[in-house]
Amino acid sequence: MFETYEALHLLASIIDSDKENPLFQSPVVKPKHILDIGTGKGSWAVDVADLFPEATVRGVDLFPPPVTWIPPNCFFEIDDILQSWSWRDPFDLIHLRLLDIAFTLEETDHLYKQCYDHLQPGGWIEQLEMSSFIECDDDSVPADNILFTWGPRITMAANKAGRYFEIMGTLQESIERAGFVDIHTKDYRWPIGPWPKDKTLKEVGDINYKHWLIGMEGYGMWLLTHYGDPVPWMKEEVQVYVAQMRRELSKPRIHTYQKARRIWARKPVDHERVKMESSP
DSSP states (O other), X not given: OHHHHHHHHXXXXXXXXXXXXXXXXXXXXXXXXXXXXXXXXXXXXXHHHHHOTTSEEEEEESSOOOOSOOXXXXXXXXXXXXXOOOOOSXXXXXXXXXXXXXXXXXXXXXXXXXXXXXXXXXXXXXXXXXXXXXXXXXXXXXXXXXXGGHHHHXXXXXXXXXXXXXXXXXXXXXXXXXXXXXXXXXXXXXXXXXXXXXXXXXXXXXXXXXXXXXXHHHHHHHHHHHTOSSSOOOHHHHHHHHXXXXXXXXXXXXXXXXXXXXXXXXXXXXXXHHHHHHOO
């Protein structure tokens, strides 16, 4: 799982490397308190702490990140963020990613409410998610290829487990329902493999390809042996399936990609909230 968090952070940073701040899109100026939910290896939190040395950056997850050095303004905590939050200072920015893996839809709504309540008026929430579906826009992958079974199969198993994998399509609605305004989205197409001609996309594709090769068995093993498609699989069946997927992804002439989406939104300031609450 740490590898997935790391890949997501790295891919987004490379794609947005032309930006002055590739770590997030929210227009936060001189933040004092930043929270990173689902911090994983902690790379995003460490990078943001370096970028804003005057800010206090907290990374939280259920497991301690495997880091050996952190900036003095960066703190990692083990906590269940679905429980009551104990941080006293309201945040200027709350950053999240990969919620589809971690929570049910109901838990996600609760988490957004927690974020809303613990942001400064005018503070920002930002989230990055990616699709599990492998896609192709040309004829380099036949329509009946096994690669196209991964997304539907994993999603079906995840739904049985109470996890809604394709959360990208509901992000804006969920965040708006929590009370956020000024909502922005940015969609990505991350290549799987170094097939693009563009230098940046080629680098993204190479990293993403390696992430897929490493990450598929971890995702598939738990979901398919517990919830299956349509019934739970044997461990050996998952290993064979993943081996077939890896073999197809390794073919040099295919042009595959996956979609990702970044969304950022603002907690309304007091006069906006009064106006919203008084509206019919």
